Amino acid sequence: MNSVVDELVITNKSKIIFLVLDGLGGLPESEGGKTELQVARTPNLDKLARSSVCGLMDPILPGITPGSGPAHFALFGYDPIEANIGRGVLEAAGINLPLTDRDVAIRINFATSDKNGNITDRRAGRLATDINKRICEKIRNKVSLAPEAEFVIETVKEHRAVLVIRGDDLGGHIDDTDPQQTGVLPLEPVAADEGSQKTVRIVKKFLEQAHAAIADEPDGNTMLLRGFAKHKPYKSMMERFKLKTLAVANYPMYRGVAFLLGMDLNPVTPDTKTEFEAVAQKYNDYDFFFVHVKATDARGEDGDFQAKVKVIEEVDNLLPMLTGLKPDVMVVTADHSTPAAMKSHSWHPVPVLLHSNVCRTDDVQTFDEIACIRGGLGRMPSMNLMPIVLANAGRLTKFGA
Amino acid sequence: MNSVVDELVITNKSKIIFLVLDGLGGLPESEGGKTELQVARTPNLDKLARSSVCGLMDPILPGITPGSGPAHFALFGYDPIEANIGRGVLEAAGINLPLTDRDVAIRINFATSDKNGNITDRRAGRLATDINKRICEKIRNKVSLAPEAEFVIETVKEHRAVLVIRGDDLGGHIDDTDPQQTGVLPLEPVAADEGSQKTVRIVKKFLEQAHAAIADEPDGNTMLLRGFAKHKPYKSMMERFKLKTLAVANYPMYRGVAFLLGMDLNPVTPDTKTEFEAVAQKYNDYDFFFVHVKATDARGEDGDFQAKVKVIEEVDNLLPMLTGLKPDVMVVTADHSTPAAMKSHSWHPVPVLLHSNVCRTDDVQTFDEIACIRGGLGRMPSMNLMPIVLANAGRLTKFGA
Numbered sequence: 001m002n003s004v005v006d007e008l009v010i011t012n013k014s015k016i017i018f019l020v021l022d023g024l025g026g027l028p029e030s031e032g033g034k035t036e037l038q039v040a041r042t043p044n045l046d047k048l049a050r051s052s053v054c055g056l057m058d059p060i061l062p063g064i065t066p067g068s069g070p071a072h073f074a075l076f077g078y079d080p081i082e083a084n085i086g087r088g089v090l091e092a093a094g095i096n097l098p099l100t101d102r103d104v105a106i107r108i109n110f111a112t113s114d115k116n117g118n119i120t121d122r123r124a125g126r127l128a129t130d131i132n133k134r135i136c137e138k139i140r141n142k143v144s145l146a147p148e149a150e151f152v153i154e155t156v157k158e159h160r161a162v163l164v165i166r167g168d169d170l171g172g173h174i175d176d177t178d179p180q181q182t183g184v185l186p187l188e189p190v191a192a193d194e195g196s197q198k199t200v201r202i203v204k205k206f207l208e209q210a211h212a213a214i215a216d217e218p219d220g221n222t223m224l225l226r227g228f229a230k231h232k233p234y235k236s237m238m239e240r241f242k243l244k245t246l247a248v249a250n251y252p253m254y255r256g257v258a259f260l261l262g263m264d265l266n267p268v269t270p271d272t273k274t275e276f277e278a279v280a281q282k283y284n285d286y287d288f289f290f291v292h293v294k295a296t297d298a299r300g301e302d303g304d305f306q307a308k309v310k311v312i313e314e315v316d317n318l319l320p321m322l323t324g325l326k327p328d329v330m331v332v333t334a335d336h337s338t339p340a341a342m343k344s345h346s347w348h349p350v351p352v353l354l355h356s357n358v359c360r361t362d363d364v365q366t367f368d369e370i371a372c373i374r375g376g377l378g379r380m381p382s383m384n385l386m387p388i389v390l391a392n393a394g395r396l397t398k399f400g401a
Numbered sequence: 402m403n404s405v406v407d408e409l410v411i412t413n414k415s416k417i418i419f420l421v422l423d424g425l426g427g428l429p430e431s432e433g434g435k436t437e438l439q440v441a442r443t444p445n446l447d448k449l450a451r452s453s454v455c456g457l458m459d460p461i462l463p464g465i466t467p468g469s470g471p472a473h474f475a476l477f478g479y480d481p482i483e484a485n486i487g488r489g490v491l492e493a494a495g496i497n498l499p500l501t502d503r504d505v506a507i508r509i510n511f512a513t514s515d516k517n518g519n520i521t522d523r524r525a526g527r528l529a530t531d532i533n534k535r536i537c538e539k540i541r542n543k544v545s546l547a548p549e550a551e552f553v554i555e556t557v558k559e560h561r562a563v564l565v566i567r568g569d570d571l572g573g574h575i576d577d578t579d580p581q582q583t584g585v586l587p588l589e590p591v592a593a594d595e596g597s598q599k600t601v602r603i604v605k606k607f608l609e610q611a612h613a614a615i616a617d618e619p620d621g622n623t624m625l626l627r628g629f630a631k632h633k634p635y636k637s638m639m640e641r642f643k644l645k646t647l648a649v650a651n652y653p654m655y656r657g658v659a660f661l662l663g664m665d666l667n668p669v670t671p672d673t674k675t676e677f678e679a680v681a682q683k684y685n686d687y688d689f690f691f692v693h694v695k696a697t698d699a700r701g702e703d704g705d706f707q708a709k710v711k712v713i714e715e716v717d718n719l720l721p722m723l724t725g726l727k728p729d730v731m732v733v734t735a736d737h738s739t740p741a742a743m744k745s746h747s748w749h750p751v752p753v754l755l756h757s758n759v760c761r762t763d764d765v766q767t768f769d770e771i772a773c774i775r776g777g778l779g780r781m782p783s784m785n786l787m788p789i790v791l792a793n794a795g796r797l798t799k800f801g802a
Contacts, residue, residue: 347789
């Protein structure tokens with residue numbers, strides 16, 4: 001599907017604001033009740049829905065609960081199954097570490113072990129980030145994988161870091177070395193396929209030298225490797241859709257996905273209001289604004305129904321800051337559902353509204369999960385949204401004669 | 402799609418009841434009227450719909466009228482086009498004949514021919530089943546395909562039997578030998594591809610010996626071969642979904658599909674009530690109960706609108722026997738539509754309701770073909786139902802990070 005769309009892309013001066021309320025989709029607190037979005041007083045969203053085309057979307061496939069990574073890829077029109085990426089790559093992207101197609105990215109947890117090498121703390125007491133930085137610097141200075149590979153190591157936060165092994169013909173199918181318990185040795189890295197054996201050999205060389213370099217650390221004298229992933233570069237939003245894109249997102253995961261798709265990253269801002277202000281400030285500089293609100297998901301994960309309602313109401317209250325810019329296309333949707341009742345992501349489809357002056361308004365009167373199924377978009381995969389956005393922006397030409 | 406879902410499957414103690422009312426979908430008797438399901442008084446189904454998520458499903462593809470085999474495969478989450486099986490395999494499965502991946506299964510109609518070999522009765526006067534058994538026994542005793550193949554022959558009923566040719570490298574693309582008329586010779590078996598020529602040679606050897614063995618039968622001295630099909634074993638419901646499954650179905654076709662998918666088969670019971678009782682009796686022993694009601698389809702095929710209405714009302718009346726078990730997931734749907742007005746299967750999408758405590762109830766108030774399109778499931782392929790069932794049962798973990 002993607003290549004058909006990509007080939008039809010044309011450019012113009014239209015502006016698209018794409019507001020993602022993370023984990024917006026919900027459930028009633030108890031049977032017969034209303035969802036968070038139904039309970040929330042959302043006069044601005046409801047008004048917008050009445051002049052929009054609405055629907056429900058399955059982020060990945062019906063019944064599948066998505067992680068945030070694939071759910072966002074789908075929203076941006078990338079096949080979420082094909083584009084699914086390993087944790088290592090996502091972690092590297094989250095700190096905006098540029099990767100190449102020769103890279104295997106790996107998450108590191110610094111851990112502490114006793115004199116026999118048995119793990120005593122899998123997170124090294126949630127190491128101070130400064131100590132993490134010092135440990136990474138030691139490793140940088142003492143370890144060499146030359147001539148067959150290079151490496152990059154970068155602190156993420158607390159006990160977490162990212163390791164990138166860069167070289168030719170490196171497979172990324174390697175099992176985690178985290179034994180998920182204390183009192184035992186870390187696992188040896190094991191290749192899950194032939195093509196990853198060279199990587200394993202290099203990783204072992206890395207571990208041997210790195211362990212020697214940090215042996216004297218009281219906390220963080222060893223490391224557990226997780227989420228090995230070969231990087232497969234994506235076509236950017238510019239390459240595929242000719243969209244100059246700004247990501248206004250404050251959390252590493254979403255900044256990471258945006259980074260992988262070649263979006264520019266707005267500096268981290270304190271809250272939703274400052275996010276919306278950034279859109280206004282940079283309105284002339286971009287075609288497409290990906291605006292990400294995290295708190296809906298966070299309150300859902302907390303299981304705090306009322307707090308999630310409140311976040312939705314706050315966003316609704318700020319919405320005129322975006323609609324007031326009069327974008328050619330305004331989208332409000334979610335990456336996935338995070339019902340407070342489940343305290344987790346869920347498979348339930350997400351509501352979507354799309355406003356433009358050619359959207360063919362349906363008769364949905366309120367923006368919520370129940371009303372939207374009667375909208376003009378019906379129920380569709382999230383991946384189908386992006387072509388509809390482009391069409392409404394006048395950015396797709398005709399297919400066939 | 403399937404492999405993505407399969408990899409996410411986890412187990413728990415949840416119970417799923419999956420009630421299939423065969424051919425439930427209908428049409429009005431005349432323009433402007435109501436369907437069988439709309440006319441039927443169904444207080445229990447309607448009440449259940451009000452606390453369920455509803456939708457309409459296309460068994461195969463929009464516009465395609467399905468046979469019962471592929472329609473059921475789709476309901477169980479198997480791609481109905483990929484999983485489509487020849488009649489021979491379905492017939493063998495219907496009498497629970499275990500097949501291997503070296504088998505070509507074939508339907509036999511015993512027929513009667515005159516002294517020149519011309520067919521005088523294509524069904525041998527609908528042979529008594531006992532005579533069929535005697536004829537099969539003769540063939541078993543007199544025919545040998547050694548060393549290159551073995552065969553199994555089993556009586557089905559009246560003039561029908563199943564033949565299985567078992568050997569290496571046997572293709573199954575062979576045209577029927579039934580000329581569909583009397584007064585002519587049976588057709589020769591002809592291979593439709595290169596890979597089936599060996600099979601044809603063996604089948605000819607079989608026919609020569611078998612005809613000699615039964616030449617003295619007054620009725621059933623020849624045979625017509627139909628529905629040649631190479632068997633391609635399916636992954637079972639246990640392998641794919643980790644579901645211990647009981648099929649409560651009284652007709653050979655449905656028992657056959659269940660058998661092919663590795664379900665346990667409840668003994669045949671006299672009616673719907675005894676089917677529902679069986680679910681209660683074995684409730685602790687299984688995760689998933691496939692409960693099949695045939696009469697809705699049969700009355701549709703009869704063209705008896707009122708009788709179909711009555712069957713629906715009877716099922717509705719018995720429904721509390723199932724809902725009273727309080728399964729974690731309760732599904733009511735159909736394999737396909739069989740409108741009495743058409744006296745046949747049809748392409749019309751089928752209504753579905755799914756109840757669980759996390760189903761996200763929509764505002765559908767009655768369970769029928771018209772109301773359900775406004776439900777939260779929208780309109781989707783039947784094959785998408787099973788992942789949603791698993792999700793509602795808490796049996797799927799998250800996709801991606």
